[in-house]
Amino acid sequence: MAGVALACVLGPVAYSLGSPTAASARRGAPAMQYSLNNYPLPGPLLPVYNQALVKLSRSDETTTGGLFLAAEEKEKPREGVVVEAGPGRVHPDTGATLPTAVKSGDLVLLGEFAGEKVDYNGASHQFVSDDGILGTFKGGVVQADTFCPLRDRLLVRLAEAQSETSSGIALATGDDEAATQGEVVAAGPGRMTSAGEVVPVGISAGEHVLFGKYAGADVSLPGGKFKVVHASDCLAKW
Structure with missing residues (x-):
């Protein structure tokens, strides 16, 4: 009976702790670190209204379609991938919600002077409203x-x-x-x-x-x- 009682006590404890392998995996997985312009953040950035956070293409790389970027485009990358997009904006006169025209994962082409450039998680990103996005590329091919x-x-x-x-x-x-x-x-x-x-x-x-x-x-x-x-x-x- 003592053995059964001990098992009943240890059972819930063992379940709450999980297997040694799972516990080790949890301890070994580093927490994601977020930063904005070298300032630490408690969590990821979430765009508001019709804003989109776009990770810009690196200037020293070819495009997704294999096209080499021209010199002037290396200085001002105009394409990138949407990291996050806001839900949309509410029209002030009608109250209707106008959904954001892009979504996370879209490869987009930006207007030349659109948006606000930021350093997010150590990489070049840009905040831009969907009005400043010219279009998207199907299949991620330029x-x-x-x-x-x-x-x-x-x-x-x-x-x-x-x-x-x-x-x-x-x-x-x-x-x-x-x-x-x-x-x-x-x-x-x-x-x-x-x-x-x-x-x-x-x-x-x-x-x-x-x-x-x-x-x-x-x-x-x-x-x-x-x-x-x-x-x-x-x-x-x-």
């Missing part, structure tokens, strides 16, 4: 045909500059300005209204568009010269 523009944006392959006018007059170097037309490679789902509803773009991949001289952002992708422009910046299509 190519024009995997790019998905956000909101009402379009990915446009720019038309090549003409060497002569329609009447046959040769253009001198510098006479031709930056291209303001091209073929739409991909179109976003549409603009989100204050009620949280999506209004379709009205322009489809394969169509050609004309847009303002200063519209959009230049994008370096394999297969030509590209721009990401808002559909609202387009003047005409054909």
